Amino acid sequence: MRSFRKKIFTTIILLLILITTQIQALPSIAELLAAIDEQEELGSDLTAKSIITQQRVDQGVKVMESIYYRRDSDDAFLIVMTAPDSDKGDGYLRVGDNMWLYLRDTRTFQHMNRNERIGGSNVSAGDMESKKYAELYEAALDLNGNEIITETTIGDVEIPVYCFEIRATDSDVKYPKQVIWVTREDHLVLKVDSYSLSDTLMETSYYKNYTEIEGRYIPLWMMFIDRFEDGNKTLVELTGISLLPIPDDVFTKPYLENLSR
Numbered sequence: 001m002r003s004f005r006k007k008i009f010t011t012i013i014l015l016l017i018l019i020t021t022q023i024q025a026l027p028s029i030a031e032l033l034a035a036i037d038e039q040e041e042l043g044s045d046l047t048a049k050s051i052i053t054q055q056r057v058d059q060g061v062k063v064m065e066s067i068y069y070r071r072d073s074d075d076a077f078l079i080v081m082t083a084p085d086s087d088k089g090d091g092y093l094r095v096g097d098n099m100w101l102y103l104r105d106t107r108t109f110q111h112m113n114r115n116e117r118i119g120g121s122n123v124s125a126g127d128m129e130s131k132k133y134a135e136l137y138e139a140a141l142d143l144n145g146n147e148i149i150t151e152t153t154i155g156d157v158e159i160p161v162y163c164f165e166i167r168a169t170d171s172d173v174k175y176p177k178q179v180i181w182v183t184r185e186d187h188l189v190l191k192v193d194s195y196s197l198s199d200t201l202m203e204t205s206y207y208k209n210y211t212e213i214e215g216r217y218i219p220l221w222m223m224f225i226d227r228f229e230d231g232n233k234t235l236v237e238l239t240g241i242s243l244l245p246i247p248d249d250v251f252t253k254p255y256l257e258n259l260s261r
Contacts, residue, residue: 006112007237008084009079010060017243019055019192021260023125026149026150026151026162027149027162028139029138029139029140029147029149029164030134030138030139030147031132031165032149032162032164032182032187033071033133033134033137033166034133034134035187036131036133036180036187036189037130037131037132037133038136038187038216038219039187039188039214039216039217039259040130040131040216040217041131041216042070042072042102042130042212042213042214042216042218043072043073043214043215043216043241044214044245045069045070045071045243045244045245045246046068046069046070046071046213046218046241046242047067047068047069047070047240047241047243047244047246048067048068048070048186048238048239048241048242049065049068049238049239049240049243050065050066050067050068050120050236050237050238051063051064051065051077051235051236051237052064052066052118052119052123052234052235052236053232053234053237054110054119054122054233054234055230055232055233055234056231056232057229057230057231062084062119063083063084063136064081064083064087064118064121065081065082065083065086066079066080066081066082067079067080067082068128068238068260069246069251070129070130070133071193071246072130074095074096074191074251075094075095075096075129075130076094076095076096076099076251077092077093077094077128077129077176077251078091078092078093078094078255078256079091079092079093079118079128079260080256081119084134087119088104089104089226089259090102090103090104090119091104091256091259092112092125092128093119093121093251093253093256094125094129095251095252097240099111099112099125100112100115100253101116102253102256103104103258107257107260109253110191113125113193114123114126114129114172114173115172115173115174115175116158120230121224121234122212122224122225122226123222123224123234123236124174124205124236126173126174127174127205127222127224127257131189133166135170135218136168136169136172136173137166137167137168137169137173138166138167138169139164139165139166139167139180140166140167140177140218141166147164148164148165149162149163149164149254150162150163151163151184151222152181154181154190154191155190159182159183159190160183160185161180161182161183161184161186161190162182162184163179163181164180164182164223165177165178165179165180166178166179166180173194174194174203175194175195175202175203176195176196176197176207177194177195177196177197177199178192178193178195178197179192179193180192186216186217186245188207188210189207189219190206190207190208191204191205191206191207192204192207192234198253199226200228202226202227202228203226203227203228204224204225204226204227205223205224205225206222206223206225207219207221207222207224208221209221210242213241213243218238219238220237220238220239220241221235221236221237221238222235222236222237223235223236226237247251
């Protein structure tokens with residue numbers, strides 16, 4: 001009997017050691033947020049054609065086309081709408097901490113936040129900038145004070161991912177709580193569930209078709225599904241990627257104004 005109890009005790013100890021080792025092997029959420037930001041911070045300018053396909057139950061399908069300029073070294077981007085005609089000439093400009101919406105018809109600029117939507121779609125201005133997870137979010141903790149993170153898989157091919165929960169540290173975000181699925185190997189975001197302050201699931205977004213740009217990555221396909229109003233969703237596709245340097249004046253208000261003259 002004593003030998004049997006000793007074996008049970010030894011087995012329990014080994015299991016505890018194994019569990020502890022697995023927990024310790026998980027990266028911290030802060031490390032993952034920093035890795036995600038680093039993977040998507042481009043070292044060169046980027047120009048692309050952006051096609052936003054918006055589907056709304058009450059309005060049908062709307063396709064918006066634009067030219068997307070991005071310069072992460074200056075924390076800048078510009079989206080110039082080229083279609084449909086009702087939106088042509090409108091623009092979304094970000095430089096540093098400032099972000100504006102330009103309306104061609106009135107030739108006016110309106111200051112905007114990250115959570116404001118582009119063309120009434122499910123895509124926000126913050127979705128089009130370089131990732132800033134480490135700046136805007138921190139790890140969510142369970143009742144025992146532990147970070148909410150686990151190893152799992154996603155998709156039919158069972159891609160190994162970390163799944164973890166974060167909460168906003170800044171009010172200038174699209175949603176205050178997110179659950180993220182990120183690849184273990186490359187730290188590429190594949191899926192995000194976004195929640196309101198009342199813990200209601202508001203949006204699910206998917207990212208795929210990542211392309212490598214000088215050791216960094218950017219998704220060419222992004223789907224944003226509205227979970228609050230069933231049936232509404234927005235697809236963003238990037239094509240015609242160019243890494244040629246962008247003139248400095250592109251990221252200015254006068255550039256947008258001149259386009260509409």
